[in-house]
Amino acid sequence: MSNVLxxxxxxxxxxxxxxxxxxxxxxxxxxPTDPYASIGSPLTPxxxxxxFGTDDLGRDVFSGVVHGARTSLxxxxxxxxxxxxxxxxxxxxxxxxxxGVDDLLMRGTEAAQIVPRFFLAVIIIALFGPGLDRVVVxxxxxxxxxxxxxxRAETLSLSRREFVDAAHALGARASRILLRHxxxxxxxxxxxxxxxxxxxxxLLEAGLGFIGLGDPRAxxxxxxxxxxxxxxxxxxxMTLFPGAAIALAVLGLNLVGDALSDLADPRRGDRAAxxx
Amino acid sequence: MSARYLLRRLAQVVPxxxxxxxxxxxxxxxxxxxxxxxxxxxxxxxxxxxxxRTKFGLDRPLPEQLLVYAGNVLRGDLGVSYVxxxxxxAVVLERLPATLLLMTSALMASSxxxxxxxxxxxxxxxxxADLAVRVAALVGYATPSFWLAQIAALTLALGxxxxxxxxxxxxxxxxxxxxxxxxVAHHLALPALVLAANExxxxxxxxxxxxxxxxxxxxIRTARAKGLPELAxxxxxxxxxxxxxxxxxxxxxxxxFTGAVLVETVFAxxxxxxxxxxxxxxxxxxxxxxxFLLVSLAVILTNVMTDLAYAWLDPRIRxx
Numbered sequence: 370m371s372n373v374l375x376x377x378x379x380x381x382x383x384x385x386x387x388x389x390x391x392x393x394x395x396x397x398x399x400x401p402t403d404p405y406a407s408i409g410s411p412l413t414p415x416x417x418x419x420x421f422g423t424d425d426l427g428r429d430v431f432s433g434v435v436h437g438a439r440t441s442l443x444x445x446x447x448x449x450x451x452x453x454x455x456x457x458x459x460x461x462x463x464x465x466x467x468x469g470v471d472d473l474l475m476r477g478t479e480a481a482q483i484v485p486r487f488f489l490a491v492i493i494i495a496l497f498g499p500g501l502d503r504v505v506v507x508x509x510x511x512x513x514x515x516x517x518x519x520x521r522a523e524t525l526s527l528s529r530r531e532f533v534d535a536a537h538a539l540g541a542r543a544s545r546i547l548l549r550h551x552x553x554x555x556x557x558x559x560x561x562x563x564x565x566x567x568x569x570x571x572l573l574e575a576g577l578g579f580i581g582l583g584d585p586r587a588x589x590x591x592x593x594x595x596x597x598x599x600x601x602x603x604x605x606x607m608t609l610f611p612g613a614a615i616a617l618a619v620l621g622l623n624l625v626g627d628a629l630s631d632l633a634d635p636r637r638g639d640r641a642a643x644x645x
Numbered sequence: 646m647s648a649r650y651l652l653r654r655l656a657q658v659v660p661x662x663x664x665x666x667x668x669x670x671x672x673x674x675x676x677x678x679x680x681x682x683x684x685x686x687x688x689x690x691x692x693x694x695x696x697x698r699t700k701f702g703l704d705r706p707l708p709e710q711l712l713v714y715a716g717n718v719l720r721g722d723l724g725v726s727y728v729x730x731x732x733x734x735a736v737v738l739e740r741l742p743a744t745l746l747l748m749t750s751a752l753m754a755s756s757x758x759x760x761x762x763x764x765x766x767x768x769x770x771x772x773x774a775d776l777a778v779r780v781a782a783l784v785g786y787a788t789p790s791f792w793l794a795q796i797a798a799l800t801l802a803l804g805x806x807x808x809x810x811x812x813x814x815x816x817x818x819x820x821x822x823x824x825x826x827x828x829v830a831h832h833l834a835l836p837a838l839v840l841a842a843n844e845x846x847x848x849x850x851x852x853x854x855x856x857x858x859x860x861x862x863x864x865i866r867t868a869r870a871k872g873l874p875e876l877a878x879x880x881x882x883x884x885x886x887x888x889x890x891x892x893x894x895x896x897x898x899x900x901x902f903t904g905a906v907l908v909e910t911v912f913a914x915x916x917x918x919x920x921x922x923x924x925x926x927x928x929x930x931x932x933x934x935x936x937f938l939l940v941s942l943a944v945i946l947t948n949v950m951t952d953l954a955y956a957w958l959d960p961r962i963r964x965x
Contacts, residue, residue, distance in 0.1 A: 378783075480664045483944050485899040487906075488937040489668070495925055495933050496676040572789055576907055579791045580922055594792055598911065601799055608799070612792030620787035627783075 373628045382624025389618040392435055393442035400432035404588045412604045422606035424596060430607060434614050437590035440583075441618065444504055444574045449567050451509025456516025457559065461547050463517070464524025475521070482514040487573055494582045501584045508573060512566055519562045523555035557633040564626035568619045575615045590615050654952055658945055665941040666715050669934055674707070718938065724931040728924070733935045737920070741939075743813060744916030746829075748905050750837040755844035756894065760887075762845075763852025764879060770857055778849060785846030790904040794839045794911035801835060808835045811913035836912045840904050844897070851893055855886030888959055895951030902940045 373379040392399060402408045407427040415422045421430035463474035490507045497503055527533065528551060536546045577583060578591020590611045597607035685697045698704045702713060717723070723733040766778040802810040809815065813832050820828050859865060859882035868878045902917075909918025917936060924932040 476660075480661060483661055483665065483941060483948070484668060485902065485937065485940045485944060487899070487903040488940050489672075491921065491925065492669075492672055492930070492933045492937050495928060495930060496672065568787070573903075575789050576791065576903060579789075579907060580910060580925060582925065591791075594789075594795065597795065601795060602803060605799055608792065608795045612789060612795065615792065616784070616788045619789075620783060623783060623787055 372632055373625065376628050376631065378624045379628025379631075382621045382626075382628060385617050385621025386625055389438060389614075389621060390442060393439040396435045396439040400429075400435040402429045402432045404428060404433040404436040412600065414604075415606050421610040422604065424593075424604070424607050425600055430593070430610055433588055433593050434590065434610050436588045437593055437611060438614060438618070440501070440587045440589045441571055441574055441615070443587075444501055444508075445567050445570045447505040448508040448512055448570045449563060451505070452512035452516055452566060453559075453563055455510070456513035457520050457552065459513065460517040460520025460522075461524050461552060461555075464521040465528055465543065465547055465551065467525070471521070474517075478514045478517045478521075481511065484511050486511045487576060490573070490577055491580075491582065494577070499582055499584050501587055504574065504577060504584075508570055512570060515562050515566060516559060520552075520555055520559050523558050524551050527551045527554050557629065561626050561630040561633055564622050564629060568622035568626070571615060571619050571622070650956060651953065654949055658949060661945045662942065663715070665938065665945070666718050667711065669718075669938060670711050670714050673930075673934070674710075723935045723938070726924075726929055726932050728927045728929045728932075733931045736932060737917070737935050737939060740915065740917050740920045742916075743914060744902075744905055744909065744918065746833065747836055747840060747909065747914060747916060748901055750833055751840035751905075752844065752894070752901065754837060755841040755848055758841070759845050759848025759890075760852050760883070762849045763886075764856055764883065766849065766853045767856035767860065768879075775853075778853070782846040782849045782853075785842050786850070788842065789907075790839060790843055791907040791911055793842055794836065794908045797835055797839050798911060808832075813915050832914075836908050836914050840901075840908045843904060844894070844901065847893065847897070848890060851890045852883075852886060855889060856882050859883075859886045884958075888955065891954055891958070892951055895947050895954075898947040899940060899944045902943065 374383055405428065408429055409419055409423045409427045411423060411425050411427045413419060413423045419429050419431065421434060424430055424433070459474050459478060463471040463478075486508060489511060490504060493503050493507045494500075524547075533546060533550055536550050541549075574583075574589065575591035575594070578589035578593075579595045581592075581595060583589040583592045593611035594608055594615075597604065597611070600607055680701075681694050681697050681703060684701070685694055689697075695704075702710060705713075721734050723737075725731065726733050726736050729736050762778050766775040769775045798810055802808045809832050814820070814825070814828050815832075818824075818828070856879075865878060865882055868881050873881075905916065906918035906921050908914070909916050910922055913919065917939075920932060921936055923929075924936075
């Protein structure tokens with residue numbers, strides 16, 4: 370893992386990702402004010418008191434961005450947790466069992482990959498009302514196919530290796546072989562797809578916030594950009610900073626994904642990226 | 646490409662479409678609230694509720710309701726819009742051309758520019774020009790489309806005044822003929838460029854790595870050794886490098902729709918994005934469901950076309 374930091378891209382990506390996580394976790398410490406509190410005059414440009422300026426209701430944009438990062442990270446982590454569990458389980462079983470089970474699971478994976486995540490999330494939120502939990506469930510249950518495909522491919526090739534035969538010969542059960550021998554070796558490749566997936570989830574969450582489907586109780590970067598739309602002519606800072614925060618977080622995760630894929634297999638990097 | 650392969654691939658469309666229709670059905674049915682109350686109001690009596698329930702088939706078993714629903718969807722009957730009071734399909738089809746115009750322009754721009762930039766970068770691998778293209782591609786891929794749209798509106802439209810900020814035509818002029826086309830193109834330029842940016846970044850990356858890989862192969866060395874002009878060599882390399890690009894571009898149609906919807910919102914482009922936004926605000930569920938089904942269907946059909954194109958381009962592909 371520490372090798373990721375050796376390449377300039379990997380180091381930059383890891384720092385951006387780490388910075389995003391630190392800001393999100395320490396949001397309540399870093400943000401000078403409540404993101405919903407009206408604390409200054411409206412639409413003031415960036416200044417020493419409000420480094421990112423204030424919005425139309427006199428709210429501190431910097432605090433909004435910091436708390437928006439927290440919402441973004443919360444959603445992304447939860448989505449990735451669901452997607453990884455489902456994806457790894459489906460991929461491992463399909464790759465290890467092979468045959469009819471593999472066929473069935475892969476047909477299911479292809480079917481799940483068809484579902485347009487954004488548009489499904491739109492109808493779910495429109496029907497059930499806004500809320501982070503729905504966003505997490507919808508995106509989590511639709512984001513696993515890429516992970517499943519990569520884990521399946523890795524499991525398939527790893528299962529034929531001698532160390533797996535050896536474990537078999539020693540009487541290890543299938544679950545033990547998968548968990549202790551196969552999956553740890555599949556992890557580097559899976560991580561590539563997972564990090565690229567996380568980047569796309571950040572963009573989707575922001576997109577949902579942007580069309581007004583975010584959770585009104587949890588400020589989001591997309592909501593901030595949406596609110597900025599009406600004031601483009603007068604308050605450039607309202608759109609610049611939230612959008613830049615999203616772009617930097619996504620860039621960080623993509624760079625980490627690239628560095629990981631170069632490490633996992635220098636020649637195969639872009640193939641994993643294509644599947645994501 | 647054998648007729649057998651064609652038929653097999655087309656047959657896979659059926660379960661895919663069925664799957665999407667089932668997803669839509671399940672989502673509608675798991676929604677909170679009783680549709681009978683929504684139709685009949687809160688203050689009806691039991692007999693009236695029962696009448697409504699029977700009239701709309703809501704008393705039938707769920708599998709039967711699913712079949713009826715699937716039949717309606719297949720016949721193109723997606724219900725009536727709550728807001729527009731017209732069949733949903735008509736409402737959606739009315740908005741589709743503007744979105745398709747935006748998407749195809751963006752895709753053509755990003756594919757052609759992506760190939761040129763990708764080849765240029767691969768030929769100068771690890772030199773400054775290559776690094777610049779790679780950095781630009783990474784940044785372009787990471788930028789949210791709606792934000793890029795806002796920044797473009799802010800700088801290129803409001804800042805320079807060279808481009809219109811919103812809409813598809815100039816409301817003050819009712820052009821016809823060529824003037825009309827030019828007016829639309831003028832309005833199209835900025836949203837299409839913004840939408841193209843994300844795709845361009847990805848296409849460039851894939852073309853670059855593909856060409857780089859191809860340039861290291863024996864057949865390219867042979868081509869060079871027999872003295873082919875450089876352009877012909879590149880054409881050889883591209884032919885193989887473009888195969889995965891076709892798959893990736895085809896596989897991103899859902900993302901392209903998402904991007905188009907977001908970019909349209911910023912530029913008030915009168916396509917599906919505007920329709921989606923207004924339907925969200927008015928909770929016009931039939932329209933939202935129709936948009937979900939439409940995009941899903943587009944994904945399914947594009948996947949088929951991509952696979953067929955792939956099999957046609959690469960004669961090695963044979964499916965048993």
